Amino acid sequence: MSLRSAFNQLVTVTAMNMRNLPSRVGTSLVAVIGIGGVVAVLVSLLSMGEGFRAALDLSGREDVAMILRGGSPDELSSSIGREEYNAIVIAPGIARDARGPIVSGELYSIVDLPMRSTGTGANVPLRGVGERGPELRDGFHIVAGRMFQSGQNEVIVGRGAFSQFENVDLGREVKWGSQKWRVVGVFEAGGSVSESEIWTDAVVLRGIYRRGNTVQIIRAQLTSAEALPIVRAALEKDPRLNVSVRSEKAFYADQSRILLALIKYVGTTIAVLMGVGAVFAALNTMYSAVSTRTREIATLRALGFGAAPVVTSVLLESAVLGLLGGVVGGLLVYFGLNGYQATTLNFGSFSQLTFAFTVTPRLLVTGLWYSLILGIVGGLLPGIRAARMPVTTGLREL
Numbered sequence: 001m002s003l004r005s006a007f008n009q010l011v012t013v014t015a016m017n018m019r020n021l022p023s024r025v026g027t028s029l030v031a032v033i034g035i036g037g038v039v040a041v042l043v044s045l046l047s048m049g050e051g052f053r054a055a056l057d058l059s060g061r062e063d064v065a066m067i068l069r070g071g072s073p074d075e076l077s078s079s080i081g082r083e084e085y086n087a088i089v090i091a092p093g094i095a096r097d098a099r100g101p102i103v104s105g106e107l108y109s110i111v112d113l114p115m116r117s118t119g120t121g122a123n124v125p126l127r128g129v130g131e132r133g134p135e136l137r138d139g140f141h142i143v144a145g146r147m148f149q150s151g152q153n154e155v156i157v158g159r160g161a162f163s164q165f166e167n168v169d170l171g172r173e174v175k176w177g178s179q180k181w182r183v184v185g186v187f188e189a190g191g192s193v194s195e196s197e198i199w200t201d202a203v204v205l206r207g208i209y210r211r212g213n214t215v216q217i218i219r220a221q222l223t224s225a226e227a228l229p230i231v232r233a234a235l236e237k238d239p240r241l242n243v244s245v246r247s248e249k250a251f252y253a254d255q256s257r258i259l260l261a262l263i264k265y266v267g268t269t270i271a272v273l274m275g276v277g278a279v280f281a282a283l284n285t286m287y288s289a290v291s292t293r294t295r296e297i298a299t300l301r302a303l304g305f306g307a308a309p310v311v312t313s314v315l316l317e318s319a320v321l322g323l324l325g326g327v328v329g330g331l332l333v334y335f336g337l338n339g340y341q342a343t344t345l346n347f348g349s350f351s352q353l354t355f356a357f358t359v360t361p362r363l364l365v366t367g368l369w370y371s372l373i374l375g376i377v378g379g380l381l382p383g384i385r386a387a388r389m390p391v392t393t394g395l396r397e398l
Contacts (some may be wrong), residue, residue, distance in 0.1 A: 028321055034278040035325025035374050036332070039367040041274060043333045043359060045267030046366065048342070049260050051358040055193050060249030062225035064136055065094070067218040067235070070242040074255070075108035075216045082213040084241055089311075091234045093227035094220045104130035105215035107205050111176045111198070113165040124161055125197040126176070128205030136219050139190025145170050146185050150201050156185035158195035160354030163341055168198070179208050193252065196354040219248070273371065278325075279378045315379045322375020326368040333367075334359045 034038065066087055072078035080088070088094075089101040096102065107128035112121045134140040146152035157168045160308070167174045172183050181200065189195050222228060225247070232245040246254070338359040 019360030030284065031278075031318075031375075031378065032325040032328060035322050036327075036329035036373050038271060038274040038278045038374065039326045039371050040333050042267060042271035042370060043330055043363050043367045044337055044357070045263060045270065046354075047333065047357045047359045049263035049267070049338060050360055050363060051342075052263070053260060054358050055181060055191065055302050055355040057132045058152065060247070060252045060350045061138070062228070062247050062249050063222045064222045064248040065218075065222055065228060065231055066246050066248050066251040067220060068088040068216070068244050070244050075106075076110075078216045079138060080105070080218060080243065084243070085218065087159065087238060087240055088218055088235060088243065089220070091231050093222055093230035093234065094317060095223045099132075100363075102132055102135060103200060104133035104136055104219045104222035105144060106130060106217050107202050107209070108216050109205065113161075113167055113174075116164060116166050119166070122165065124165060126155070127197045127199050128202035128207070129199050131204050133199070133202075135220070136221060137189040137192060137194050139192070140194075142185050142186060142187050144186040145183075147183055148200055149205060152201070153179060153181050153204060154184045155198050156180045156187050156201075157183055158197050158354075159186060159188045160341065161193040161198055162186045164354050177208075191356075192359060262321050275370070275374055278374050315376055318379025319372055319375040322371045322373075322378070323368060325375070326371025329371070330359075330364045330367045334364065 067080070068078040069080055070076065085105055087190050094103065109126045109128075110123045113124045114120065115122050134147075140154065143159065145156070148156050155174075159177045162168055168183050170183055170186065173180045174183065175181075187195075187199070206212070206214070220231070222231065228245070228247055235241050235243050235245055337357040340357045341354060342357065361386050
């Protein structure tokens with residue numbers, strides 16, 4: 001059989017299969033819905049990781065240094081004394097202006113707040129920031145209320161935390177430990193991780209939590225991104241200091257590595273397990289399609305149609321059903337979840353981080369590829385069965 005003849009046969013059989021799809025709408029929907037559900041779950045989980053990554057990417061700048069005590073993996077375990085602080089902020093490579101070094105010595109604590117959706121308690125970051133802390137966050141501005149006053153038990157709440165947690169409405173007093181705090185403002189910070197936090201004056205927080213004259217992290221504006229090695233070298237050479245220096249971008253990448261790996265692993269595992277069920281749905285659909293067309297297929301074989309076009313036509317039909325399922329699942333997630341605000345545990349800080357599900361074109365294409373694979377796998381065995389069916393046996397079928 002020539003290649004052209006085989007191609008013509010394939011087109012003829014495939015067209016006939018497609019025309020017959022409306023008569024098998026019930027069984028076909030089983031495969032479409034099954035595959036669509038798998039794609040929806042896969043894309044949902046991956047969009048969660050994409051949203052988490054986006055929130056941290058928006059937070060990370062190459063020209064901002066994060067300085068912690070040497071060997072500390074996170075802010076909670078870090079501590080930098082006053083003498084060390086004074087030595088750090090004058091290091092070459094740290095930007096200065098008329099007001100002095102552009103740095104913020106900060107404290108990091110965790111407080112408990114109930115979630116608006118469930119009422120269950122969750123860990124929320126309470127950050128004490130220096131006077132210049134807001135300058136070091138891109139897009140920082142107050143969207144409701146006002147900035148906290150230095151020396152007062154006042155807090156401002158990130159937009160993400162405000163939307164996800166209770167007891168932080170403007171003007172409300174909230175009690176953490178033995179102290180009461182008044183919520184005086186809501187802020188945005190360009191969609192970054194800072195919007196998951198609650199801020200107050202670092203001096204006030206240090207006194208209440210009895211941190212002495214220390215900070216846990218120094219956030220410093222660099223003269224340029226290329227100045228980071230200069231700052232690191234200067235601080236490492238100073239015998240008074242034992243600190244680690246990373247760019248803000250690298251710091252948040254380290255913080256997110258565990259969660260992103262977990263989301264990818266869980267998402268892939270669930271998608272594979274659900275995919276097995278979707279393949280069985282596709283198998284059932286295509287076996288049913290083949291069984292209802294037994295005489296039709298046998299007649300085609302008797303007329304000289306080859307086995308390869310028959311197999312390929314069944315695979316193409318199954319692939320089309322798979323792609324339809326992928327489109328349905330992808331659209332459901334895109335219109336139902338894209339931009340939806342949620343919270344998750346950030347393993348780097350053991351606190352809640354707010355983020356928005358982010359359904360990107362890349363994730364939708366991934367879902368379509370997966371649905372195509374499921375469809376083809378589901379049609380493979382029925383296609384082989386149709387091709388191997390003896391012509392005489394098929395012609396005797398009622």
